[in-house]
Structure formats: C-alpha cells, structure tokens
C-alpha cells in the first residue's frame with residue numbers, strides 16, 4: 001500500500017454518509033444491482049440493503065465487480081425486514097414510485113436520514129414497500145417511455161442527494177464515528 | 192388508435208427538444224445503448240447519434256426495445272462524422288470526461304444547442320472526441336470507484352439539462368417546426 005493509496009482511502013472515508021442508504025425491493029438483475037452499488041459508492045453510501053431471495057443474491061455476488069469491496073451490501077429476505085430497523089432509527093423512506101400522489105424528486109430533503117427505496121425491473125416498488133414509505137418521489141419524464149432503467153433512476157436521485165448534501169457541507173467533515181472509521185480503514189488497507 | 196393515445200403522442204411532440212442531443216463515442220454494449228435511448232426520450236431528445244462500427248450497430252438494432260420507436264438513432268462511422276455537422280449548426284459539444292480541466296456538469300448551460308458526448312465503457316471519450324469538444328464536464332464522485340456506468344452518467348447529466356430547460360420554459364411551448372411535427376406524428380400514429 002502506497003502512501004498515496006492510504007491517503008485516498010482516508011479521503012473517501014471522510015466523505016461517507018452513514019445516514020444515507022438504498023434499499024432495493026426485489027431488483028434481481030445482477031448488472032442493475034452492480035450499477036447501483038457503483039453509484040451508491042459515488043454518493044458516499046457505505047452500506048445498502050437488497051431485499052431479494054437468497055438464490056438471486058448468490059448469483060449477484062458471483063458476478064460482483066470492484067465496487068463491492070467499497071460498499072457493504074446486506075441481503076434481507078423482504079422489504080419489511082430491510083426497512084423496519086431503519087425506520088426505527090429515524091430514517092425517512094422515499095419510495096421511487098410513479099404514482100399520482102408522488103412529488104418531484106427534487107422536492108425531497110435528502111439531508112435528513114434517508115432511505116431511497118428502488119423497485120423491481122418489472123413490478124416496481126411492492127405494495128409492502130409503498131405502505132412503509134413516508135413519501136413517494138418521481139423523476140419527470142417528457143417522452144413516450146414510462147420509466148427509467150432502475151440504475152439510471154438511482155443515479156439521478158443520488159445526484160440530487162449529493163447536491164443537497166454538498167450544499168449543506170456534509171462532505172466537508174467526517175460523518176462516520178471513530179470506531180467505524182478505524183474498522184473500515186483497517187479492512188480496506190488489507191493487502 | 193384511441194383519442195387518448197393520439198393526445199399523448201401530441202403532448203410528447205410538444206416537449207421534443209430539437210437542439211439537445213447525444214453522441215455516443217463507440218459505446219458498444221447494447222444494454223447501455225438501450226438505456227441511453229430510453230433516457231434520451233425522457234429528456235425530450237428526438238434524434239441521437241451513435242459513432243460505432245456497422246457490425247456493432249446491427250447487433251444493437253437486433254436487441255432494440257420499445258424506446259427506439261420514439262427516438263431516431265442514427266449511426267455514424269466515427270465521432271468526427273457525427274460531430275462536424277452538429278458543430279456547423281452551432282451546437283456546443285460537452286465531452287463527459289474525467290480530466291483535470293473538466294468543470295462540474297452543473298456549471299454548463301444546457302439551454303444552448305447542446306451535444307452531450309458520451310464515451311466508451313473502457314476507453315472513455317476518444318482523442319478525436321476530446322479535440323472537437325467545447326468543454327469537458329464531469330460528475331463529482333465521492334467514493335473509491337472512478338467512473339459511473341455510461342447510461343447512469345447520461346441520466347444524471349440529462350436530468351440537469353431537463354431541470355435547466357424546464358426552468359427556462361423550454362418544455363412549455365412547442366420547439367420543433369410544423370413540418371417535423373406533422374411528419375413524426377404521422378409516423379407515430381401508424382398502426
């Protein structure tokens with residue numbers, strides 16, 4: 001490990017956002033999940049959750065790329081198991097949902113502890129996910145197609161979260177606690 | 192064709208942005224190109240250009256999904272052939288490039304006639320593409336991974352273009368000329 005590399009690991013940890021995360025609600029295509037993990041890393045997300053069957057998760061881990069080294073991806077059997085502990089910790093759940101009562105995604109406040117709930121490729125966010133949501137957000141679409149690819153939608157929403165958190169100075173001071181910082185730095189610095 | 196469907200076709204054409212487009216610089220994976228076409232449609236792009244070998248383009252057309260009905264995708268043999276006529280028409284070329292002289296993508300003015308130049312999965316924007324660019328734009332990344340998936344990057348940049356054009360009222364009045372409007376409406380309304 002070069003000094004430069006070590007400096008970079010520390011710099012990235014200084015930007016991690018312990019109160020911003022993603023829950024995927026039965027997103028099952030490995031390439032979509034991989035693109036979401038990569039995008040999560042870029043926004044400073046350190047841990048995310050995939051509600052999906054164990055079989056699909058194993059297939060996903062089999063194809064996993066580099067970004068999985070940097071983001072902890074935790075499987076949960078369903079969306080209720082994934083969201084309940086986060087809600088108990090005070091996270092707001094923003095379901096990405098093309099419903100009539102959805103608000104423009106730029107109206108949400110992403111500086112609060114936030115879960116972005118992403119839906120399955122065909123079915124979108126499940127009924128159970130919608131019930132647990134605090135708000136429904138949607139990205140406006142001006143064309144004939146009715147939805148974005150899920151990883152593209154994740155990128156657009158996380159870019160807005162990043163913008164708000166940057167404006168609030170949330171990338172300019174360390175946000176994870178000392179114990180987590182030391183533990184993750186140790187893990188990452190392993191040869 | 193129901194009256195509702197016909198109304199929707201017209202509504203989408205009212206939002207089309209004839210002075211916003213994408214050029215892909217040897218992006219070769221069909222699933223990335225498909226996601227880019229879908230995202231282009233959502234931002235109101237009616238025509239985009241893929242600089243790529245004919246063989247790869249044929250493979251892409253073979254897998255093409257619904258969004259190709261709505262966005263005209265034109266192949267060009269290389270990025271110079273794609274960009275030169277657009278530059279002659281006064282388009283600015285924004286290369287999406289992770290260079291040291293790149294500016295934050297939110298600093299660009301997307302209300303001007305604009306080409307967003309997207310680079311290949313492995314190699315990024317080519318030398319020829321960089322030379323023809325008026326500016327280099329980059330999406331900030333806070334993590335360990337060095338780049339986004341190209342379709343995710345396209346989504347993030349087009350969402351900013353959409354935001355600026357919405358604020359400028361560019362989706363509130365028809366922007367394509369009568370002849371194009373009538374021609375495309377006729378094509379779309381074919382059974």
Ligand SMILES: C[S@@+](CC[C@H](N)C(=O)[O-])C[C@H]1O[C@@H](n2cnc3c(N)ncnc32)[C@H](O)[C@@H]1O
Nearest residue numbers: 096118119120123124125138139147148150153
């Ligand atoms: C292909 S879409 C699912 C479409 C599904 N038919 C539906 O009605 O929800 C997959 C996921 O991408 C995200 N997504 C796609 N387009 C979106 C949009 N315009 N706004 C917000 N999220 C979107 C959501 O998480 C969605 O569940």
Ligand SMILES: C[S@@+](CC[C@H](N)C(=O)[O-])C[C@H]1O[C@@H](n2cnc3c(N)ncnc32)[C@H](O)[C@@H]1O
Nearest residue numbers: 287309310311314315316329330338339341344
């Ligand atoms: C996987 S990246 C290419 C990475 C390549 N190694 C490079 O250095 O350019 C594929 C394309 O996605 C777009 N892209 C990815 N990350 C980006 C970022 N942070 N800012 C702007 N564009 C990006 C660019 O069009 C890029 O050419």
